[in-house]
Amino acid sequence: LRRDLCQLETTMTFEYMTQCMLSTTAASDLKDINPHGPVASELFAGVSIVALLAGRIQLAGRAALQCEQLMQLITGINASAPKSDMMVRADIATLTQLSSALGETLTTCRCYFQSDAQQSFDPRYLVFEYLQKIILRPRQVEMVDWFLGSHRQGQSRVQQMIMGAGKTTVVGPLLSLMLANRETMITQVMPAP
Numbered sequence: 001l002r003r004d005l006c007q008l009e010t011t012m013t014f015e016y017m018t019q020c021m022l023s024t025t026a027a028s029d030l031k032d033i034n035p036h037g038p039v040a041s042e043l044f045a046g047v048s049i050v051a052l053l054a055g056r057i058q059l060a061g062r063a064a065l066q067c068e069q070l071m072q073l074i075t076g077i078n079a080s081a082p083k084s085d086m087m088v089r090a091d092i093a094t095l096t097q098l099s100s101a102l103g104e105t106l107t108t109c110r111c112y113f114q115s116d117a118q119q120s121f122d123p124r125y126l127v128f129e130y131l132q133k134i135i136l137r138p139r140q141v142e143m144v145d146w147f148l149g150s151h152r153q154g155q156s157r158v159q160q161m162i163m164g165a166g167k168t169t170v171v172g173p174l175l176s177l178m179l180a181n182r183e184t185m186i187t188q189v190m191p192a193p
Helices: 014-020 026-033 040-079 085-106 123-132 138-152 167-179
Strands: none
Touching: 014 026, 014 040, 014 123, 026 040, 040 085, 040 123, 123 167, 138 167
């Protein structure tokens, strides 16, 4: 007889633990599930480490793909016949763009960590990154922080971002996640394309 199927034993999945990181009552919820289990802060530290590593693994994969693209371009340039000045300039521009993108990928860091006595961060940023399989850009975090600060002060705020900077796919959904609580449900409505 399986105890979990009879609901005599509760299992905690990684997804559940990730969801708990967003809850203000997570510690008591975990205590209700298993009163003799590990301390919630230890569990959340482990979940955070897994989410941080998952993001780094994804970045490493992106960097490997960019390296491969760069190698293919260099190999193609070396194997081709002599080119006109205009073609050489185009190759140099493409090489510059690909190598710059690779450099940015290799030096990407998380911009929402607070530098105090201990490295601290809002777990909602990390959970959002983990679920969306992205690393937040500094401008995105800055904008969300501005909106949250304005909300706390009861003020309205309007911000501008260029097209493709993540307003619809990052800032809006992340702000909805950050503002939602037990009393307030945030709904984001997007116009149809």
